Amino acid sequence: MTGPLIDIRDISVGFTGKSGATLPVLRNIDLKVNAGESIGIVGESGSGKSTLALAAMGYLKRGLRLMEGSVAFQGQDMFARTRTELEQIRGGELALIPQNSGQSLTPTLRIGAQLVEALRLHADVPEAQYSAKAIELLGQVRLPDPAAIMTRFPHELSGGQQQRAAIAMALAGEPTALLLDEPTTGLDVTTQAHILELLRDIARDRGMAMVYVSHDLGAIARVCDRVVVMYAGEVVLEGSTRQVLKTPIHPYARGLLASIPRLSDPRLPVALDGRPPAPGGAGQGCSFVDRCALAQDGCRTSRPDLERLPSGEAVRCFHYQEAHQLSLTGSGAIPASLDGASPSALHLDDLAISYRRPGLFDKVLGRDSAGVPTVNGIEITVAKGETLGLVGESGSGKSTILKAIAGLLPPSGGKITVAGGQALAPEVEHRSPDHLRKIQLIFQNPDDSLNPRQTIAQILEQPLKLYFGLTGDALHQRSADILDRVRLGAHYLDRLPSQLSGGEKQRVAIARAFAAEPDLVLCDEVTSALDVSVQAAVLDLLNDLKATQGTTYVFVSHDLAVVRALSDRVAVLYQGRLCELGPSADVYAMPSHPYTEVLLGAVLEPDPDTAPTLSADDVVELSPPAQGCPFQRRCPRKIGRICDTDTPPWQHGTQGHAIKCHHSIADLATAQAEGAAGQRA
Amino acid sequence: MTVTSAPPQNTRLMRTLSVLRDVVSRPSGAIGLFLVVFHVVLALVSPWIVPYDYKAMNSAMMLTGPEATHWLGTDHLGRDVFTRVLLGGREALLVTGIATPIAVTWGGFVGILFGLIGGRIDEVLMRVVDAFLSLPWILKMLVLIVTFGTGVEVLIPTLAFFYGIPVIRIARAATHDVVARDFVSAARARGHSRMTIIRHELLPNVLDTLMVEGAMRWSWMLLAFSSLSFLGFGVSPPTPDWGLMIADARGFMSFAPWGVLGPVIALSSLIIGINLTADALAKALGIDRAQKAPV
Structure with a gap:
């Protein structure tokens, strides 16, 4: 076979909106994947990257339809094939590894049975050798003790192991191309690094092509030869990984790279303002025009074509030659920091937290059943005006500690003291109104922490009424002021959370916390649910608020670079125990x-x-x-x-x-x- | 950050209107809502539009078939069946129309409270509720009616009480889903009282489920009320009532079926109408029809 393995030609995919108009999700996309080549598709949520990857399989989500163009795999049109033919190809020569394998594996079947099924459907192996082949595959994805894994159910494996099992299933059909949809999102840092190394090695050994969809440029950098950058359903930049990540010539790609916090850079990343247009919302001109620093009048009236350059790159921008003027690294604000010895704002004294409660039998037998506490021996002092970063992998107890400070989870041992040496009551119900007001918590996901049935005004009024007894005009005025402080206008007051973007929702959650005029703000993975460009803006806002309000933060994140950008000191947790504590600069x-x-x-x-x-x-x-x-x-x-x-x-x-x-x-x-x-x- | 977004709007009213539009746009919702509105309007105006006096007996015309003067014929006492069918839903709609909101309110409140408290107290109390639900409803109701007598003043509290119990289950289940969410934790961490959390955080999120459940309870209650009348524990003669009319006419069903058919069609169309509306409402609100409690 000579041509490209996957040949996507000028496809547009859309759906019919409520108004009856057809709204495009993908617009005129060309993509060629050669045998053995590894291509990364990057973009923010809603950019159409997953839709594109699935379209490569000849699959569109419900409600979407192909408006024009064609998708060929090994020279044959995928959308023209019959269902039986597609079943042969999918999972066979063209395999998909989804984002959350824990959900894509059948919960009631053992790993072995699922692998054997994949082999039966797609592999050219005699039936007697299914077991041996399955064990061999599990060994290839570097699972320890493959024979034992065969007998396990998916829930008995960790997230990383589930993802490996899913990879083994995909390999069962000896695929020539692998589609990966955010395969390491949600995994711990160390697990992610291991899975990526595994994918790299497997692709190289088998000469497999990979289409790797991710929002994480770090992962893309590790596994891909070429990168396609998507924005609002279009390809805006294509080139080798080195070209795209080192010298990107599209303003969006530069903005995206500058908004990523780096371990090596103590400064805050630069936010990319605005948000991408909704499907069908892009006007006559370039879809990026509203957020572009290089935009000129011409960009609003005509849409740039994807221009192929001699260097092998392709770019959709009229002014790509000027793109190098835009900064590529974090030149954002220096984290605000208070120098000198400040009084303590929070002291955790030998804090221990146990999720297990003694059962009836334990009570009858009088034995101590608390066992080994989930969190133990946490001894930290946070100075006033300081930001303490708590980092660790999932299960390290970082969010548990925040819940204990907030009073939502009473500790099983130790003491929590606030400024002035007053001990906090372990349960929130027993705390004084003053203590309640002074400690505020911001949650990870604003979709979950904002009541979907309340307007923004009602959400902000809750703390204002409770702590300050405000009513009427004063209440309204204060709500508007607070929204202004998080850079949202008063016209947001009448909206419901569902009418806001992810970044705006998180701003409202931050506004609600700051409405209480707190001394101590607990941030629980506050940027993890957001796109990188939005994350940078939220970090910048938190930094500003700290500088103007003199707030103390305890900032929890699994993302070490984010913690680096905001924290004065950092505490590293493993299994609910402290490992390392020190000034961020030194620890990093x-x-x-x-x-x-x-x-x-x-x-x-x-x-x-x-x-x-x-x-x-x-x-x-x-x-x-x-x-x-x-x-x-x-x-x-x-x-x-x-x-x-x-x-x-x-x-x-x-x-x-x-x-x-x-x-x-x-x-x-x-x-x-x-x-x-x-x-x- | 520059912000571009849709203009502000009165969100609550908009949502109500859009839900209503959605209900009407579905065939089941349109038919169901029409039937319900038709019956309610009829119950309000029927005393002024009926062709005959519902008490007027005529020994010369007993069990005559449908004809121009008596569209649905006459019953065994020579009373006009059409007149009595038109009037026969008034009592049922009045009793259930008062008892349903009471049942949903108290059942909903208790259910939300159980869901919020959670833990062992919730478990124990729910087993009590389960035990209560396992008894046949007619038995429980007859005990009360036999003790306190029939009349509307007994029927309303009795129906409201018994039909509130299954609502507890539904409200509690819906609350459990909401309680686990971070905005409730946020309210607790701020130090709000339990009542504030119920009113501001839980109730608005459980209300959709309660509305659909309320519609379902209403149709069940209508059936129960008619059954009680049928058994002679509901409306007392000569007040026209569908259940009672069916009971009176069933002896003559083989040669005068119109006496049964009239009230049966009226009662069925109302109950079907309510169920169709509840279905469309559940779909419009984006919640699946809650699992029907055993009644």
Whole structure:
């Protein structure tokens, strides 16, 4: 076969809107994927990237229809094929790996049975060898003990293991092309890095083509040869990974890259203002014109074509030659920070939290059933006006600690003290109104934290009525003022949350928290549900509010770069235990604790020249060990028995930098330097 | 940040209107709503439009078939069936029309409260509710009616009480879905009282389910009321009532079927109308019809 493996020609896909007009989701897209090539499709939510990937399989979601163009796989039109033919190809030569494999695996069937079914339908293997072949596939995706995994149900596997099992199923049909729809979104940093390495190796070994859909430029940088950038249903830029990530010539791609927080950069990322047009909302001109710094009058009246350049790039912009003027890295604000010794705003004293409650039997037998607490021995002081970042993977207890501070989850041990040395009542019902007002919590997902049946005005009035007893005009005026402070106009007051974009909703949630005029704001993954360009704007807003209000933040995130951008100090958690605590600059420059080293090593940068360091297994542990160091089972620098039996002591470095490890900070620095030297040699 | 968005609007009214438009645009909603409105209007105006006095007996014309002067014939006492069918829904609609809102209100409130409290208290109380629901409804109701007598002043509280119990289940289940969401945690963390949380956070989100459930309860209650009349525990003669008319006429069904058919068609069309409306409403509100509680 000579032509491209997947040949998408000038397709447009749309749906019929409520007004009866046809609204396009994809507009005139050309995409060719050659055998063995790996292509990344990036874009923000709603850009049409998943629709494009699924269209490559000849599949459109309900309500969508192909308006023009054609999709060919191995030279044959996918939309012209019969259902039986498509069933043969899908899952066979053209396999899909969806975002959340936990949901795409059948919950009632064992992994082995599901794999055998995939083999029966798509593989050219005699029936007697199904089991052997299935075990071989599970081994290829680097699952430990494949024979045991065969007998497990999906819920008995961790998220990373489920994703590996899904990859094994996709490989069963010996595919020549693999479609991946955000395959690592929602996985922990270390797991994500491991899965990406696996995909890279498999694609190279088998000469498989990959179409990798993601919003994460770091992941794309790791696995793709070419990148297609989508915006509002159009391809705006196409080129090699190096061209697109290092010297992008489209203003949108530059803006997107500048809005990503980097580990190496202490400054805040630059927000990309505005939002993409809704389907059918793009006017006559360029769809990016409203957010573009290079926009001129001509951009509003005519739509640029996708221009193919001799360099191999393709760009949809009239002014691409000027794009290099736009900054590519974070030149945003320097994080606001208060210097000097400030009084404590919050002190956690030996905090322990246990989810298990003693059962009836335990009570009768009088035994202590709390077992090993989920969170234990948390001892942190947050100074007034400081931002403390809490980082860790899922299950590290970071959100649990926030809930305990907010009074939603009473701790099983320890004390929480606020400014002035007053201890907080463990339960929110017993706290004084003053304490309640001073501590406010912002949640991860504004879709869940804003009542969908209340207007923005009603949402903001809740704290204003409760804490300040405002009514009438004063109430209305204050609500409008607060909206103004989060850069939303008073005309938002009458709307419902569903009429706002994700970023606007999160601003309302922030406004509600600040309406109480709090001293301490707890931020629980507040940017995780947002697109990167919106995330940068929210970070910028939080930074501004901190500078003007002198608020203290406890900022929880799994994204180490986001924490880096906002925090003065950072605390690293593993399995509900503190591993490392120190000024952000020091911790990020010199991660000392072996876990911090593993965690930071696995972070993916949107740069094809950097590679993650994978120094420990990505095994997910479900419960912390009863004694010794919490990281004992995965630690690449384990000493020996002492790690299993003795709780590691605090080892102090300079400027309040401390780790909980049996190694000293100096020893670890030497070991890391030796390791780096060893890799170079 | 520059902001471009749709102009402000009166959101609550807009939503009500759009739901109503959606209901009417569905065939089931249009037919159902027409039937319900038709019956309610008829019940209001029927005393002034009926052709005969519903009490007027005529021994010369007993069990005559449909004809020009008596469209649905006459019953065994020579009374005009058409007149009595037109008037026969008034009592039923009055009683159930008062009892349904009471049932939904108290059942809804208790259900939301159980859902909010949660934990062991909720579990224990719900088992009590289950035990109550496992008894046949007619048995429970007859006990009360036999004790306190028939009359409207007994029927309304009795029906409101018994038909509120299944509402507890539905309201509690709907509340459980809402309680787990972050905006309720946010309200708790702010320190709002339980009543404020119920009124501002939970009720607006459970209201859709309660409305659909209320419509379903109404149709069940109509059936129950007619059954009680049929058994002789509802409306007392000579007041016309569909249930009672069916009971009176069933002895002559083999040679005078019009006496049964009239009230049956009237009662069925009203109940079908309510059910169709409830279905369309559930679809328009985006909630599936709640699981029917055993009654």
